Amino acid sequence: MTDKNVLSDFRPNDHNHEACIAAALEIASAVCRERELRLTPLRRRVLELVWQQHMPVGAYDLLDALRGDGRRADPPTVYRALDFLVENGFVHRIESLNAYVGCGEPEHAHNGQFLICGNCSRVAEMEDPAISKLIREKANALGFRISQQTIEVTGLCGECRERAQT
Amino acid sequence: MTDKNVLSDFRPNDHNHEACIAAALEIASAVCRERELRLTPLRRRVLELVWQQHMPVGAYDLLDALRGDGRRADPPTVYRALDFLVENGFVHRIESLNAYVGCGEPEHAHNGQFLICGNCSRVAEMEDPAISKLIREKANALGFRISQQTIEVTGLCGECRERAQT
DNA sequence: TTAAATTATGTTATATTGTATTATTACTGT
DNA sequence: ACAGTAATAATACAATATAACATAATTTAA
Numbered sequence: 522m523t524d525k526n527v528l529s530d531f532r533p534n535d536h537n538h539e540a541c542i543a544a545a546l547e548i549a550s551a552v553c554r555e556r557e558l559r560l561t562p563l564r565r566r567v568l569e570l571v572w573q574q575h576m577p578v579g580a581y582d583l584l585d586a587l588r589g590d591g592r593r594a595d596p597p598t599v600y601r602a603l604d605f606l607v608e609n610g611f612v613h614r615i616e617s618l619n620a621y622v623g624c625g626e627p628e629h630a631h632n633g634q635f636l637i638c639g640n641c642s643r644v645a646e647m648e649d650p651a652i653s654k655l656i657r658e659k660a661n662a663l664g665f666r667i668s669q670q671t672i673e674v675t676g677l678c679g680e681c682r683e684r685a686q687t
Numbered sequence: 688m689t690d691k692n693v694l695s696d697f698r699p700n701d702h703n704h705e706a707c708i709a710a711a712l713e714i715a716s717a718v719c720r721e722r723e724l725r726l727t728p729l730r731r732r733v734l735e736l737v738w739q740q741h742m743p744v745g746a747y748d749l750l751d752a753l754r755g756d757g758r759r760a761d762p763p764t765v766y767r768a769l770d771f772l773v774e775n776g777f778v779h780r781i782e783s784l785n786a787y788v789g790c791g792e793p794e795h796a797h798n799g800q801f802l803i804c805g806n807c808s809r810v811a812e813m814e815d816p817a818i819s820k821l822i823r824e825k826a827n828a829l830g831f832r833i834s835q836q837t838i839e840v841t842g843l844c845g846e847c848r849e850r851a852q853t
Numbered sequence: 854t855t856a857a858a859t860t861a862t863g864t865t866a867t868a869t870t871g872t873a874t875t876a877t878t879a880c881t882g883t
Numbered sequence: 884a885c886a887g888t889a890a891t892a893a894t895a896c897a898a899t900a901t902a903a904c905a906t907a908a909t910t911t912a913a
Contacts, residue, residue: 559860559861561861561862563861563862564861593863593864594863595863595864595865597862597863597864598862598863598864601861601862602862605861619870
């Protein structure tokens with residue numbers, strides 16, 4: 522099993538995260554230019570905040586962070602920015618956590634399949650065609666036409682699993 | 688493709704729903720007796736209310752219904768009952784809707800895979816081992832040990848799809 | 854290059870969903 | 884009757900999300 526289809530794996534805590542954030546913003550910037558979307562300062566800032574960690578962030582955490590910037594902010598502000606980011610694929614919403622996480626590959630539209638570590642809270646994103654295809658087929662067999670797949674899996678990431686075996 | 692692994696398919700609107708509810712309560716009753724769980728009047732009533740339709744119900748709708756019974760009820764009342772029902776597999780929580788739906792087969796533990804019609808809101812439940820297995824394998828390949836799978840799919844059920852092709 | 858239209862944001866208020874906590878009641882077995 | 888456990892009641896609050904309307908910024912197009 523060499524195919525992995527991993528859009529973003531669990532990141533070691535010591536990776537160069539500044540570069541990581543910068544890259545996400547750079548890509549978003551380019552994609553928006555190409556698609557004629559408006560990555561306004563607010564939206565850009567929210568995206569940056571979402572990328573502060575490789576784990577889901579709640580809307581109200583983002584709100585606090587925006588307020589920390591000195592600017593006034595209220596729920597609609599952050600929810601609107603999130604709507605834009607989610608709608609255009611820069612951020613995914615994790616339904617089972619009511620939280621948001623940066624997308625590992627915003628260039629092409631997809632739903633993503635999420636592995637959520639219950640211990641360290643980090644998230645990995647897969648986009649495995651075999652999984653989506655199988656689900657689509659099974660649904661089709663019932664006459665169901667899929668428009669969106671939500672696949673969120675909880676458990677222990679490799680690192681936490683090893684650490685747990687004391 | 689004859690294997691379907693469907694725990695509960697989309698029910699036609701004209702099926703005998705009274706029987707349907709009665710059956711669900713009967714099964715829950717039997718399972719509880721067997722496992723020495725206490726299906727108290729409150730829990731039983733909440734389960735019954737969840738089964739009023741084959742579509743997800745919000746906790747606060749249940750709360751209103753309980754109040755409609757004449758009894759006093761507050762959020763913890765319904766959430767505790769739901770916790771019990773979910774924990775013991777009589778009801779599933781649909782994360783993407785913050786809502787609850789009756790389980791089509793509470794006799795054995797499982798996560799369920801849900802098809803949610805965006806038009807009529809009805810839900811079908813599958814429990815397809817091929818799907819869970821594939822996801823488990825892909826996750827394992829990343830060193831991830833799964834404890835729970837959340838699979839919720841939105842789209843159009845067969846009936847609504849036909850109707851849409853005007 | 855203004856006016857109109859569109860899009861984005863600000864602002865206030867409120868709706869919805871979910872928990873923590875403490876107290877009380879009702880069963881279970883001795 | 885009593886201790887131990889499970890269930891429920893009751894209050895308060897935390898967390899998440901949207902409605903509705905006002906203003907500002909940006910784009911379009913005359």
